[in-house]
Amino acid sequence: MGFLEKQFQENVLTTKVDWLLNWCRLSSIWPMTFGLACCAIEMMAVGCAHHDIDRFGAGAFRASPRQADLMIVAGTVNFKMAERIKRLYDQMPSPKYVIAMGACATGGGPYYKFGYTVVKGVDRVVPVDVYVAGCPPRPEALLEGLMKLQEKIQNSSVIRRPARTA
Amino acid sequence: MDFQGIHDRLQAIQAPGLQGADEPREPDPENKKDKGRFGDPFVLVDAKLLPAFLQVCRDDERLNMDLVADFTATDPAKDDENLWINVQLLSIGQKHRLAIKCMIPKANAVMPTSVPVHRSCQWHEREAAEMYGITFEGHPDPRHILLPDDWVGFPMRKDYEFPEEYHGISCK
Numbered sequence: 001m002g003f004l005e006k007q008f009q010e011n012v013l014t015t016k017v018d019w020l021l022n023w024c025r026l027s028s029i030w031p032m033t034f035g036l037a038c039c040a041i042e043m044m045a046v047g048c049a050h051h052d053i054d055r056f057g058a059g060a061f062r063a064s065p066r067q068a069d070l071m072i073v074a075g076t077v078n079f080k081m082a083e084r085i086k087r088l089y090d091q092m093p094s095p096k097y098v099i100a101m102g103a104c105a106t107g108g109g110p111y112y113k114f115g116y117t118v119v120k121g122v123d124r125v126v127p128v129d130v131y132v133a134g135c136p137p138r139p140e141a142l143l144e145g146l147m148k149l150q151e152k153i154q155n156s157s158v159i160r161r162p163a164r165t166a
Numbered sequence: 167m168d169f170q171g172i173h174d175r176l177q178a179i180q181a182p183g184l185q186g187a188d189e190p191r192e193p194d195p196e197n198k199k200d201k202g203r204f205g206d207p208f209v210l211v212d213a214k215l216l217p218a219f220l221q222v223c224r225d226d227e228r229l230n231m232d233l234v235a236d237f238t239a240t241d242p243a244k245d246d247e248n249l250w251i252n253v254q255l256l257s258i259g260q261k262h263r264l265a266i267k268c269m270i271p272k273a274n275a276v277m278p279t280s281v282p283v284h285r286s287c288q289w290h291e292r293e294a295a296e297m298y299g300i301t302f303e304g305h306p307d308p309r310h311i312l313l314p315d316d317w318v319g320f321p322m323r324k325d326y327e328f329p330e331e332y333h334g335i336s337c338k
Contacts, residue, residue, distance in 0.1 A: 079332045080314050116321045116328055116337075117313065124335050 018157050025069070025095065026150040029058040032068035032088070036075025039102040039136040043074045051139040056146055065091040070149070071126070072142075076104040078117040082125045089126040097153070099145050100128045103135040110135070167228070167262045169207040175229060176209065181222045183215025188267075208265035213251060213277040216268055220283045223255055223264070231255040231264060237280070237290035239298040244324040247272055249298055270300065272323075279305040297322040 008014075031053075035043055046053045053059045062068040065088045077085060089096070100122050103109030108120035122128060129152060132145035167175065173187050187209045193202035211219050223231040236254035251268035270277055279302040280287040291302045292311040299320035302308065310317065319326055329337050 079335060082335055083333060116326070119335055120337070 018159070021158050022154050022156060026153040027057040028060075029056070029070045029097070029146070029149070029153075030060045030062050030068050031058055031070040031072050032065055032092070033061040033063050034071060034074070034088070036073070036077060036081065037102075037104065039074035039105070042136045042139055043072055043101065043142060046139040046142050051143065053143065053146065056143070056150065058146055065089075066093060068092055069095065070097045070099065072099045072101055073105040073122045073126075073128075074101045074136075076109070076111060076115075077119045077122045077125070078115075079119060080117070082119045082122075085122065086125050095153075095156075097129045097149055098122070098126055099130045099132060099142075099149060101132045101142060101145070102137055103133070106131045106133065167260065169264070172229065172262065172264050173209060175226070176223075179222065179226055182218040183212035184219065185210040185212055206265045208267045211266050211268050213268035213270045216251070216253070216266070217278050217280045217283050219266070220253070220255070220280050224283060228260075229264075230257045230260050233258055234280075234284045234286050234290070235263065237287050237294070239294040239300060239322075241272075241298060241322060241324045249275055249300065251277070251294070251300075275300040276303060277301075278303050281306060296320070299323065 035041075045051055047059060047061060058070065065071075069092070071085075071089060071092065073085065089098070100106045104111065104118065105122045108115060108118055111118035112120060119125060130145045130149045132141050134141050137145075169187075169189065176184055187207065188203070189207040190203045190205055194200040220231075220234070223229050233256040234253065235256040236252065238252050240250040240252055242248070242250060248269040249272055251266075251270065253266040253268075255264045255266065257263065268277070275298070277300065279291060281291065281302075281304070288305070288307060289311055291300075291305055292307070292309065294300050295302055295305070295308060296310045296313050296317070297320060309315065313321070314332075317332075318329060331337055
């Protein structure tokens with residue numbers, strides 16, 4: 001990496017702090033064990049051997065929000081659950097990411113018009129990083145959503161830029 | 167027993183609240199406006215006497231209706247002034263079933279609870295209560311079962327209007 005390369009002994013690697021931290025984060029996204037409806041079945045399929053989300057380092061489904069980095073909102077969010085989702089999101093340590101999986105979590109889906117208890121998109125409750133389309137999405141679609149999230153993490157920076165002043 | 171046999175037996179033992187019976191029929195070929203009636207045959211029962219009726223159906227040795235397979239309500243139309251209570255009774259021993267329908271006015275939707283007769287009615291009545299705004303007098307646990315405790319309105323009523331927001335989350 002630049003002029004620092006080959007300046008040290010063997011077994012020393014040089015890199016950027018951003019690259020290293022992002023690489024650590026994106027290679028071990030631990031999702032929360034959290035399914036709301038039929039999308040959760042597809043999420044379980046992603047976790048199983050055939051599709052194997054562990055290839056991306058995201059196979060450790062944690063039973064506690066305090067150990068999780070990623071919340072996959074897999075299914076229909078109703079108002080009773082929305083408050084719990086908000087609380088679970090608040091309990092997750094930063095940096096935290098949210099994938100809205102499927103039509104219901106993205107925008108209400110088939111319940112948009114007549115679902116009196118369905119939240120029209122989980123982004124009204126928690127900030128969403130990646131939306132995965134489908135009803136329910138194929139496991140490949142969720143994996144692509146995860147890869148999109150990894151891209152997003154890769155492009156983030158630990159250095160906080162000063163706030164823009166007018 | 168088939169429906170006719172059950173109905174005859176109900177009349178023979180003078181089941182309380184029995185008001186009549188309705189069976190499906192073919193449309194009248196002479197009258198084009200008549201579309202007939204589809205679906206199951208049912209007996210019409212006075213809602214105030216439904217628990218007593220269920221008890222008689224349960225305790226009679228020929229009827230022996232020991233299971234409430236379904237207990238729910240229907241809002242037939244916006245301008246209809248009645249709600250329907252639909253009950254499906256099943257006899258496991260006798261291998262027959264019976265559909266019951268009750269009418270209660272929307273303006274005063276109050277009826278006695280059937281929980282002392284069939285404990286399995288508890289959750290069914292709680293659901294009917296929160297969805298249709300029916301008050302079951304004497305229910306041992308009249309909380310909401312599916313909706314949040316502070317939900318306003320009865321969603322399965324035909325004249326239900328969606329809330330604007332719930333706890334700060336927009337519903338539109």
